[in-house]
Amino acid sequence: MKHTLPCTIDIDTHNADDWFTAKVYKMLPKLSFVLGGAASGKSVWAENLLLSSRLAPVYIATSRIFDDEVKMRVEVHKSRRSDNWLNFEADLNLSPTLSLLESDQAVLVDCATMWLTNQMIDERDLDAAQSDLLTALAGSPAPVVIVSNEVGHGIVPDNTLARKFREAQGRLNIALAAQADTAVMITAGLPSVLKGRLP
Numbered sequence: 001m002k003h004t005l006p007c008t009i010d011i012d013t014h015n016a017d018d019w020f021t022a023k024v025y026k027m028l029p030k031l032s033f034v035l036g037g038a039a040s041g042k043s044v045w046a047e048n049l050l051l052s053s054r055l056a057p058v059y060i061a062t063s064r065i066f067d068d069e070v071k072m073r074v075e076v077h078k079s080r081r082s083d084n085w086l087n088f089e090a091d092l093n094l095s096p097t098l099s100l101l102e103s104d105q106a107v108l109v110d111c112a113t114m115w116l117t118n119q120m121i122d123e124r125d126l127d128a129a130q131s132d133l134l135t136a137l138a139g140s141p142a143p144v145v146i147v148s149n150e151v152g153h154g155i156v157p158d159n160t161l162a163r164k165f166r167e168a169q170g171r172l173n174i175a176l177a178a179q180a181d182t183a184v185m186i187t188a189g190l191p192s193v194l195k196g197r198l199p
Helices: 013-021 042-051 068-080 095-100 112-121 126-139 160-179
Strands: 007-010 023-026 031-036 056-061 086-089 105-110 144-149 182-187 190-195
Touching (some): 031 160, 042 105, 042 144, 126 160
Parallel strands (some): 056 105, 105 144
Antiparallel strands (some): 007 023, 182 190
């Protein structure tokens, strides 16, 4: 069910006179799409968006750790998250994890780019994989925030595989943005709303 209210207010019923000091929690839409370049601050912004709700935070990591550099980046991401986060790994199929969630949770999928990389490395059918991903996102009982890279702003890649990846990432981003209730572009840590509105 799509959340339509902009916020809800947590009021201590034992001290209702202090309503003006109550904390305001944001209501997340069904699907939020957070797009940005490398090192743009998109993951941090997406984490903060999710934590601005009263929902229990869930993290789905899509990255495979195949060298020390990736391992270090994963550790940086982990260090930002408190013990309140429930963590899962899903490098290819998100459906089993998303289907287990509850409506009082909110999930961050980080990121669609690594998920797509895994699909290509395993030589899977990209059209079928993308369709399955969109179906899984639509069927999630919990609101989802999904992060992805904008890869179309640079120079044309100099090899066939890189060009194929760029085109596939572009198609995936278009599909995610079309399905999302809210789409946000992060540049230098700052959000620009492309679709919908910020909760």
